[in-house]
Amino acid sequence: MAEPILSVRGLETFFHPDEGVVRAVDGASFDLHPGRTLGIVGESGCGKSVTARSILRIVERPGRVEGGEVLLRRADGSVVDIVKLDAKGKDIRDIRGGEIGYVFQEPMSSLSAYHTIGNQLVEAIRLHRDLSKDAARARAIELLSMVGIPRPQQRVDSYSFELSGGLRQRVMIALALAAEPRILIADEPTTALDVTTQAQILELIRRIQRERNLAVILITHDMGVIAEMADTVAVMYLGKVVETGPVDTIFHAPKHPYTQALLRSIPSVLAKPLSRLATISGSIPHPYARPPGCPFHPRCEHFIKGTCDTAAPPVTTLATDHETRCFLYDVVAGARA
Ligand SMILES: Nc1ncnc2c1ncn2[C@@H]1O[C@H](COP(=O)(O)OP(=O)(O)O)[C@@H](O)[C@H]1O
Ligand code: SF4
Ligand SMILES: [Mg+2]
DSSP: OOOOSEEEEEEEEEEOOTTOOEEEEEEEEEEEOTTOEEEEEOOTTSSHHHHHHHHHTOOOTTEEEEEEEEEEEOTTSOEEEGGGSOTTSHHHHHHHHHTEEEEOSOHHHHSOSSSOHHHHHHHHHHHHSOOOHHHHHHHHHHHHHHTTOSSHHHHTTSOGGGSOHHHHHHHHHHHHTTTOOSEEEEESTTTTSOHHHHHHHHHHHHHHHHHHTOEEEEEESOHHHHHHHOSEEEEEETTEEEEEEEHHHHHHSOOSHHHHHHHHTSGGGOSSTTOGGGSOSSOOOOTTOOOSSSTTGGGOTTOOTTTTTTSOOOOEEEETTEEEOOTTHHHHHHHHO
16 A cells, blocks of 8 residues: 555644543554555544544644644655644645545534635635635635536626535535645534435545545544544544554454444444444543553443453554454454454
8 A cells, every 4th residue: 555645643632621631532543555444433522523633733822732643644755744833824824624524513602704606715715825816716616616606607706604514525625625635634524414414525536535635534423424424543542543444354353342332332333233232331431531451441341350440551553454452352343243
């Protein structure tokens, strides 16, 4: 496989509110390859969005990227560590939007209500490309057409509140791709949408990815979306990547108890439809009350006292492209069989 276009290594992003420390991203590592989709999955609060914001260096106060590396392979083959860049400097501003486009969950909060979508597109295009206003407007119409907006010549002059949720999300994707980035980060891009619109947006992302050989990081809490979209998967729990692997391995030979629990929580992959484990027992601990040892231990059916609650399990490599963080991964696999 080609060299990764983005390598995240031991990323640590912590928040320091008055009440304590929130280890939102706690040593996360994963690779993204050109033209492929990496799915990041986990329940709400597991650190997926903060991971995305860390890559873009837009973590808000009182949060800070405090450790690790985010290695971006640029178009000219050079590698830059995004963590080392000044969060307000020119380099990261060029990368943000220019090399890494991003779409967040809330199209309403990300689109301005006071500017037409055309003006927002023109601004995004001209931020990274040396085009005249007219050329940028023509390009904006092209982008709207590319993302499947009907009558783009007219729609270019409308405001975001005049559009449906699905159309707004299409505009967000057009904005993210305005400067032709090689990477797209989509954070829960379909969560706010109805099922039909969700399917259409996912299909749009897939089509654009194929046409432009985009590398995509797709963030979701939904294993169904992962099954449809991802080539490789990183499963996150409490800021840690607890399992990574190709999508087939994650679905058919998951090793981490949390991955297995996530899979049991979607109906389509339930082996026994009436299994009592259809939901994951317990809930995510409070951010300030992080369990010692393996963070999943209070909810884990394979928990072993004295081991899982005393030390953090190391990463175990099960195959060249399959890793997990669990002391008992082989025992768990046996129990599951
Ligand atoms: N601005 C903030 N201040 C304090 N804690 C935060 C802030 N933003 C996120 N967090 C915490 O970081 C953790 C990860 O959040 P997030 O990345 O948004 O999770 P996810 O996207 O997986 O639902 C959560 O515990 C959340 O409470
Ligand atoms: S390390 Fe222990 S508690 Fe954590 S997932 Fe593995 S078996 Fe469960
Ligand atoms: Mg999130």
